[in-house]
Amino acid sequence: QKEVEQDPGPLSVPEGAIVSLNCTYSNSAFQYFMWYRQYSRKGPELLMYTYSSGNKEDGRFTAQVDKSSKYISLFIRDSQPSDSATYLCAMSISGNTGKLIFGQGTTLQVKP
Amino acid sequence: DGGITQSPKYLFRKEGQNVTLSCEQNLNHDAMYWYRQDPGQGLRLIYYSQIVNDFQKGDIAEGYSVSREKKESFPLTVTSAQKNPTAFYLCASSRRTTSGGADTQYFGPGTRLTVL
Numbered sequence: 001q002k003e004v005e006q007d008p009g010p011l012s013v014p015e016g017a018i019v020s021l022n023c024t025y026s027n028s029a030f031q032y033f034m035w036y037r038q039y040s041r042k043g044p045e046l047l048m049y050t051y052s053s054g055n056k057e058d059g060r061f062t063a064q065v066d067k068s069s070k071y072i073s074l075f076i077r078d079s080q081p082s083d084s085a086t087y088l089c090a091m092s093i094s095g096n097t098g099k100l101i102f103g104q105g106t107t108l109q110v111k112p
Numbered sequence: 113d114g115g116i117t118q119s120p121k122y123l124f125r126k127e128g129q130n131v132t133l134s135c136e137q138n139l140n141h142d143a144m145y146w147y148r149q150d151p152g153q154g155l156r157l158i159y160y161s162q163i164v165n166d167f168q169k170g171d172i173a174e175g176y177s178v179s180r181e182k183k184e185s186f187p188l189t190v191t192s193a194q195k196n197p198t199a200f201y202l203c204a205s206s207r208r209t210t211s212g213g214a215d216t217q218y219f220g221p222g223t224r225l226t227v228l
Binding site: 004006008034036041042043044045046049088090099100102103104105 | 116118147152153154155156157160170200202204216217218219220221222224
């Protein structure tokens with residue numbers, strides 16, 4: 001079993017839809033949670049960074065962490081064709097060297 | 113412009129050859145990382161370095177080697193011992209945390225290596 005599980009999709013939605021992307025994990029020691037966006041043939045770029053449980057909002061993006069369920073989510077409101085990309089969740093253990101464990105990524109397509 | 117550069121963008125290698133991928137950063141970050149990305153498998157850590165002249169193996173270090181002689185540079189050599197080297201290679205860097213937490217990793221644009 002992988003430490004971090006993420007449905008690879010692809011996920012296809014119409015423009016303007018609310019998108020929900022999710023990851024589950026097995027290691028309860030994870031404390032830091034990140035979402036990266038990766039366009040085709042490019043390096044990942046950080047979208048959201050949260051520590052421990054709770055919600056964090058940034059524009060159209062909301063990150064949610066539920067440590068009791070070992071489940072994290074990224075919501076995208078009013079999705080745009082420019083949001084079409086692969087979304088990677090990543091997490092890290094407090095006190096670690098900074099090593100991140102990544103999910104395999106979910107490919108999202110937003111159709112105009 | 114601060115950032116991470118990787119070169120070359122595309123690299124072709126014959127079987128049995130060693131190749132070196134370049135990674136340079138001007139963010140003044142202490143920590144640097146190398147990942148490998150295969151379709152449907154996310155990112156897997158090859159090597160990482162928290163400080164100059166020191167580095168550690170990641171989850172898939174076999175067939176790879178690194179050096180960290182300068183803070184801004186972390187080259188990766190893919191040796192002939194790597195059985196399946198065709199992949200997308202990503203370099204990242206971050207500040208070294210003193211509190212024990214995980215700091216944000218910034219990624220380069222990647223190098224796509226193909227073995228002929």
